[in-house]
Amino acid sequence: MRPKITLKKIAKEFEVSISTVSKALKDSNEISKDLREKIQAFAKLYNYKPNSLAVRLQNQQTKVIGVVVPDIVHHFFSMVIRGIEEVTNKRGYNVMICLSNESFDKEVMNIDMFTNGSVDGLIASISKETQRKNDYSHFKNLLEDDFPLVMFDRINEDFNCDKVIIDDVSGAMNATSHLIETGCEKIALVTTPNEITVGALRKKGYVKALQSHGLEADTNLMVEVNEKQSIREQIEELFDRNVPDGIFAVNEVYAVTAMNVAREKGFKIPEDISVIGFTDGPISQLALPPLTTVVQHGFTMGKQAAELLLDRIESKEDIQPQKIVLSTNLKIRKSTKSV
Amino acid sequence: MRPKITLKKIAKEFEVSISTVSKALKDSNEISKDLREKIQAFAKLYNYKPNSLAVRLQNQQTKVIGVVVPDIVHHFFSMVIRGIEEVTNKRGYNVMICLSNESFDKEVMNIDMFTNGSVDGLIASISKETQRKNDYSHFKNLLEDDFPLVMFDRINEDFNCDKVIIDDVSGAMNATSHLIETGCEKIALVTTPNEITVGALRKKGYVKALQSHGLEADTNLMVEVNEKQSIREQIEELFDRNVPDGIFAVNEVYAVTAMNVAREKGFKIPEDISVIGFTDGPISQLALPPLTTVVQHGFTMGKQAAELLLDRIESKEDIQPQKIVLSTNLKIRKSTKSV
């Protein structure tokens, strides 16, 4: 790579001091107009840009924020990132993304790396393995140092930091209620293992909705998908045990898989079985019939998280950590019956 | 945020010089074992980490690489990013991602930002708007400065830089040939406008396959989807004009949409109409019937791009730019007839 041009080199060229060059480029009128213009022209010609490392070291702020997400190949997370990008860029920051790949060790490494001064703050969502291990010491260290941190979606309620989540319980309740209200009586739940907090919350909403309608929660109608095995087979087992007339799945992959299983077994959607998913991505939209889903506004979530973080970074005083709960809404398409 | 601990502070604590502390932490035996251990213990206690900005400024390398992609909410791009992450992390680098959102201006800004010394090199894929404008001055500036740059997927052949692409032409040829060989005679093409290079290349492969089988390319069977309007309607128009018995679509969204349109019009897949897509994502896998697609190995592409970039960054001599062409393979599922 061609060596970068620096103030020092420009200074040598004009036989002036570095400060003069710096000021000239800042268009300070401490420097004579004549010299200023010459220096500016020269800098432009050689495409001078202040070395950002030096500037950041000087200013003691990086104007970069870090993002740690479990996965990027995931409609919801990528929408969140897009939201984050949108507001950070608007407010003059850049984003550095690291993936934990749902691994505890990688998450710890990422957090560690980010706290060496490369970013002004962090937005994170907890990996599945971390949730399973229930070991949050890496995050707790951050909080002890008052490091600006915003958690989203997969959070830990105990942390004293800003949080942005969606109302998983009511989202699931609304979905389940909708199934009940459109005539379903045997509603299955396809969810994650209980360690995944959002899965657990959505199950809670499902159960709550059943109870408030006088229905009983039947564990025979619930599948906790173990992703190490075939999702499809686990759902087929549900059908072998007990054929539902409605299915609430906690994400779009489970929902569409369930729909496909049902159809292959000869059931019609939504006439025989209604299906509702969670997260409104292209999978739901392009499914046939298009899937009724609980839409969680990932983009908004990212924007809000970023706003919280930047407000915290930029404020001088301590501000009390906030918890923003975004509500979901039910996007009714064709995989459920009309009332 | 709690002020970060620095060498200077540790030095003051022990009433020694900064260099002593630096060496003690590097476990140099220039420092007495006794003092070394005390300093190390103190540093660990206060969770000292060398300020990465200072280290990077000193070493004149950031150990960070930049990635500019048009979109992140896109299975292919996110797989590429995952591949990039995999090898950069393994080789001790971090990744900074910026999205151009398919916008020319944002792409220019991103590139500009990255060349202020914040990264050691760049991996990029060109935005649609840039391809339409055909203005590549921002990239050309990079190359003039010999800035380490690797382009992938949406590239410009004229650039004298490392490139990783897939063999779009043969991918499309294989797909189209497969349709012909399984009995299709009126094969439609659903593609992007011609400015999008990969779309143009896939069209080329489609035409080539037709010709080599003695079939004629019929513009009446081609749709160039304008994404500002409804994808669905544009495909419906194709059916109104001319009902095909095979469809080759240049991405999974177009393919599944086409499949859905066909089915709603009462055609059976694959009995009446066979469909092949491009890119093997969840949309294809979860479609019903599961979609036969040309799989482009995004993860491999990311890995290769990262290897090329890091090799270039780390080598002292100039290395000749390489162009890696990854071949695709046809994943035959249920949306096409068997031979």
Next chain:
DNA sequence: CTTATGCACGAAAACGTTGTAGTAAAATTG
């Protein structure tokens, strides 16, 4: 003619680190 006021620039410190080149004092050698 002296004193204030601009003007146009330079010197130097600071950000936090690393590495080289010293330098006293202690220990070893002849």
Next chain:
DNA sequence: CAATTTTACTACAACGTTTTCGTGCATAAG
């Protein structure tokens, strides 16, 4: 016991900026 080596440290420059505080010199004011 002087000469040498080793030990255990410090000083300082450097990376590229920014910014504060000078400082000569010319011009204007009293």
